[in-house]
Amino acid sequence: MTHNQGHDQARKQIVVAMTGATGQILGIKTLQSLRGLNVETHLIMSHWAETTLKYETDYSPANVRALADHTHSVHDMAAPVSSGSFKCDGMIIVPCSAKSLGAIAAGYGEDLIARTADVMLKERRRLILAVRESPYSLIHLRNMATVTEAGGVITSPVPAFYTRPDTIDDLIDQWIGRTLDLVDLDTQAFQRWKGWEKD
Template identity: 50%
Template structure:
């Protein structure tokens, strides 16, 4: 693999700003991004931002249709570092928990897990039902990481961007990337 590759999936849960910031940071870190956006995420994009789908896709190096289950990222032989789904809906997390791979986001996630690569789900839902918790357990047992975007207030954030930067920085820490964009506990 010549360049490091990361798959980014975006589902229809609230919090699309996390995906936008992830794509911006990965570009800054010179990581090749492979983007899949669900139809629900396209609706959420309109609710939560002034961006167009063209603007969002412009942040990625490669874009795929959610319906293209034969795309390169649907194969274990296509090398990637792993995948981040931001935000991740309960529906998508539940499909991943049980290997229901009827779209490219869930298929790519299933491939990442079977290849023992890192899968991070920025799960957006509250409160949680027992079924949600059991599905989170199943994803975790299969090697995935459930990462709800919960803000850290010890950093004394002053803006929403501060909160988003800290959360995105912590997610990228899981892949060994230090964005340098947020305060860490015990460090000046």
């Protein structure tokens, strides 16, 4: 084994999946943050993620894929990430559509995203779902509860305002920072709560 191989094995590995829900910039910024933290990323993009991406951003699917270390087709059910024997530190689905949420809650691995999420749950690894914008139906809420009971974490893209953000980027950085906290990664790119400031 070469020195570089040993170094690569020491890097954290995170699977990032992007579905067709609104909020594609959150997936892009998550990949950028993970790259900045030297985390090895495995990206899965659904067909509708690629379509929504074109409406919401100036990025092309190729631009987004270039941000990841490895990319896998959503249809490739034999990809390494589809197996529990593939060692990784967790999976973030950002953004996560209601359709993908429902498939994961039902254990219905219809594509590589749902299959890999199922693997994370069965292997007791961290699974984070950034479920799309509200409002939610009772079905959505029940599916969120099911995923939570199975060990997943729901983190809807609702920003915090106690930092008094000046820009949308400030809101995004704070949300991504708090989300990556859940996989024990510190972006150091947002303001943490330090209590009320005294007059």
